[in-house]
Amino acid sequence: MSNSDIAHWDLVHQKTYKGTESHSKYAEEKEVLFPRNSLVVDLGAGTGADALYFARKGHKVILLDISNYALEKAKERAVKEGLQENIFTQQTDFGLDELPIKSDSADVVYSRISLHYFESNHTMKLFRDIYRILKIGGVAYLTFKSPKDHVEMEYLRKRASEFEKNVFIENGQLRSRFTVEQLNSILEKAGINDFSVNEYIEDLFDISGNLLGKLYLNEVVIRKFG
Numbered sequence: 626m627s628n629s630d631i632a633h634w635d636l637v638h639q640k641t642y643k644g645t646e647s648h649s650k651y652a653e654e655k656e657v658l659f660p661r662n663s664l665v666v667d668l669g670a671g672t673g674a675d676a677l678y679f680a681r682k683g684h685k686v687i688l689l690d691i692s693n694y695a696l697e698k699a700k701e702r703a704v705k706e707g708l709q710e711n712i713f714t715q716q717t718d719f720g721l722d723e724l725p726i727k728s729d730s731a732d733v734v735y736s737r738i739s740l741h742y743f744e745s746n747h748t749m750k751l752f753r754d755i756y757r758i759l760k761i762g763g764v765a766y767l768t769f770k771s772p773k774d775h776v777e778m779e780y781l782r783k784r785a786s787e788f789e790k791n792v793f794i795e796n797g798q799l800r801s802r803f804t805v806e807q808l809n810s811i812l813e814k815a816g817i818n819d820f821s822v823n824e825y826i827e828d829l830f831d832i833s834g835n836l837l838g839k840l841y842l843n844e845v846v847i848r849k850f851g
């Protein structure tokens with residue numbers, strides 16, 4: 626695990642965590658599709674706002690993240706709410722490690738804006754690993770930031786260098802902004818047959834329910850059939 630990546634993400638979470646974050650609109654929209662009492666693996670769960678929402682709904686959730694600080698905060702919140710039985714955490718660097726999850730075990734793999742830190746070849750390996758951990762009949766719901774956020778793309782083009790098409794590097798950190806077509810091609814290369822990729826715009830709200838802005842995303846859905 627790269628110490629500088631861990632330190633970077635610990636610091637990001639230390640600066641931004643308030644303890645009052647509510648779950649995302651995306652989590653709410655997807656949870657109704659989960660089988661009841663699922664085993665959910667949340668990749669890049671951060672401080673756990675979405676994972677805790679799933680736990681409140683009765684699912685068991687494994688939170689994986691590079692930041693131990695974030696995972697500790699998620700556990701603290703779970704204990705406060707009496708949800709500790711439904712929450713499991715493990716520090717993992719998706720850039721280095723295979724996912725520490727048994728093959729064919731997850732009903733749902735969920736990841737909200739946490740998998741766009743890798744170049745296309747590594748993203749392909751991650752898709753294969755996500756497929757490996759899904760149960761037969763399981764589904765993965767994954768969102769990636771998209772290049773349709775023109776303000777952000779302008780920033781990246783100005784401030785970062787392009788490492789490969791739509792993958793930027795700034796201060797040693799990679800950020801991918803793959804198009805729908807690029808994601809389709811990466812999934813095909815991964816040998817996955819049952820998937821869809823669609824543009825997805827997520828509304829962002831503050832804790833009082835006021836609209837803060839929009840996230841321009843691409844959603845990847847992978848299904849594992851027998």
Ligand SMILES: C[S@@+](CC[C@H](N)C(=O)[O-])C[C@H]1O[C@@H](n2cnc3c(N)ncnc32)[C@H](O)[C@@H]1O
Pocket residue numbers: 630634649668669670671672675689690691692695717718719720736737738739740742
């Ligand atoms: C933009 S945040 C999203 C967090 C959460 N899913 C959400 O919706 O708020 C990205 C998350 O990915 C984690 N992350 C970044 N690079 C990672 C890596 N190489 N391996 C594992 N997690 C990583 C960060 O610590 C952070 O929690």
